Amino acid sequence: MQLLIACIGLITVIGLSYLVSSNKSQIRWKSIGIMLVLQFILGFFLLRTSMGTFLVASFAKLFDYLLEFAASGVNFVFAGVANKGSAPFFLNVLMPIVFISAIIGILRYIK
Secondary structure: OHHHHHHHHHHHHHHHHHHHOOOHHHOOHHHHHHHHHHHHHHHHHHHHOHHHHHHHHHHHHHHHHHHHHHHHHHHHHOOOOOOOOOOOHHHHHHHHHHHHHHHHHHHHHHO
16 A cells, blocks of 8 residues: 555656646656666665665764754853753754754865
């Protein structure tokens, strides 16, 4: 049943994209097919093999580590702004994004 729903969703997205396309003759179906096959291969590798799940878990740990740094930076700058026990969207979601974006900008600058 899940496979059927996934196929219906894929066909629906491709069909809607085709319908709203302003230049239907320029659609390269071979490229779309190659990208779909690559997506299925990568999805199988990353989700169904032990090496793939190890890679995904490693990337997840890396991002957890970065988010810990972001939380420390936000706490340093905005300590005491939020009420105890509350989780404001601004401090918990938006500020870590700004913090990590600044880190990426610095790293890109120093190459």
